[in-house]
Amino acid sequence: MLVLLEVFKAIKEKNLETKKIINEANAQAEKIKKEAEKKALSLYEEAYELTLSQAEQKAKELKRKAAKEAERELSEILSHGDEQAKEIATKARKNFEKAVNAVLNEILQ
Amino acid sequence: MMESLRVITETILQEAKKSAESIIQEAQESVEAMLEKQRQLGIQRANELIPSILKKAESEAGFNKLSIMANAKIKANWAVLSEKERWIAAVLNEAKNMLRIFTQSKEYLPILEKLIAEACIILGGEELEVLLNEHDSTLQLELDKLAKEIGEKNGSKTKLRLSEEKIEVIGGAVVATMNGKVVMDNTFDDIIRRREKDLRFKIAKILFE
Numbered sequence: 001m002l003v004l005l006e007v008f009k010a011i012k013e014k015n016l017e018t019k020k021i022i023n024e025a026n027a028q029a030e031k032i033k034k035e036a037e038k039k040a041l042s043l044y045e046e047a048y049e050l051t052l053s054q055a056e057q058k059a060k061e062l063k064r065k066a067a068k069e070a071e072r073e074l075s076e077i078l079s080h081g082d083e084q085a086k087e088i089a090t091k092a093r094k095n096f097e098k099a100v101n102a103v104l105n106e107i108l109q
Numbered sequence: 110m111m112e113s114l115r116v117i118t119e120t121i122l123q124e125a126k127k128s129a130e131s132i133i134q135e136a137q138e139s140v141e142a143m144l145e146k147q148r149q150l151g152i153q154r155a156n157e158l159i160p161s162i163l164k165k166a167e168s169e170a171g172f173n174k175l176s177i178m179a180n181a182k183i184k185a186n187w188a189v190l191s192e193k194e195r196w197i198a199a200v201l202n203e204a205k206n207m208l209r210i211f212t213q214s215k216e217y218l219p220i221l222e223k224l225i226a227e228a229c230i231i232l233g234g235e236e237l238e239v240l241l242n243e244h245d246s247t248l249q250l251e252l253d254k255l256a257k258e259i260g261e262k263n264g265s266k267t268k269l270r271l272s273e274e275k276i277e278v279i280g281g282a283v284v285a286t287m288n289g290k291v292v293m294d295n296t297f298d299d300i301i302r303r304r305e306k307d308l309r310f311k312i313a314k315i316l317f318e
Contacts (some may be wrong), residue, residue, distance in 0.1 A: 016119040018125030025129030029136030036140035040147040045222035049149030055159040059166030066170030077178070077220050081185025085192040091314045093197035096203070099315040103308055104211075105208040107300055108220055 130134045155231045194314065200312045201301070207280055208297050212280040221282065222255055225269070228284035228293035234267035240283040288301055 090100075123205065203234065211217055221241075229237055252269040259265040276283055281296035 010118055010122070011113055014121045018121055018128075019255070021122075021125045022132070025132040030192045032133070032136045035146060040144055043144050046149045046152040047148040048155045051152045051155035052158065052162075055155070055162045059162050062163065062166045063170045063173070066174050067177075070174040073174075074177055074181040077181040077185050078188075081188045084185070085121050085188045087194070088189060088317060089193045091291055091318075092193075095316045096200065099200045099312045100203045100207060102311055102315055103200060103301075104207055106304065106308060106311070107204070107208065108211075109187055 133259055143243075161257060193317065196316055197309050200316065201308070205301070206299075208279050212244065217280065218250070221245060221248065221280065222250065224295040225250075225252075225284060226259055226262075227257060227281045228282060228295040229256075229267060229269065230262060231293050232286060234259055234263035234265040236270070236287045238270050238272045238285050238287060238289075240272045240274055240276050240285065242278050242280065244282060245282070247270065254281055280301050288291045 113219070178264060212221075225239055239250075240250075250271070251273060256267040256269040258268075270287075272285075276296070278298045279295040281300065283292060283294050285292040
């Protein structure tokens, strides 16, 4: 009978010990969850910011390419303008005297 | 008996430890899943904004390009127009220089008389004053003869007087009534000024066609 009592006592003690282990595990699990909750917001923001920053980089690249293309077309337009100006000068040089005479005729007629 | 008891209690303890490990592992797994979900949510929210960011960038890029192109075209047109303007101005300047040279020739005198006569006819004759530049004032103008001719054309007696006042012009004359109230400017300078629009058009046509 005494032995049986000893057995029950030992089992009870172990039960208490297991309860303590489980409680501690629950507490640790709770702590892990709470810490994660704090981390969750910053993780959300980091992912959000990173994705947006990649998109903005892409947008910048798009603008840069368009500007480069515009720069190329700009130099074509300006060069065409220069060519036109040269053609004008060539024609004007050739017809200069004729134009001066025409003015003189107009004034003196 | 005691050995059996030790086995039982040890088993209970081991199982408790396993349960504890399992609780912690589950918590960690659940947390990792939750964090991954949050990360994905952040990406998803940002992804929702990407089309509008890219559309805005495309629209800005397009606008900037158009603006650069428009400025370039204006600049190119300006270069062409400036060149034309430079040549037109050069022709007008050269014509003025030629007129200055012409006023030194003997062919100039009849032209000057013609300019004076035209101005007098416009003013309707009678008593008029003729203003010339320093050089033209020294020319042998027959003002009385001219007045007679003008009078014949006008049908009214015309009298011309050379003014002592000298004008700063290339050539030609300013004719005024004696009271100075009506003035007719028939100098080369004013003729060019009056006809400048038409002259520029004609010059451009000759120069650039």
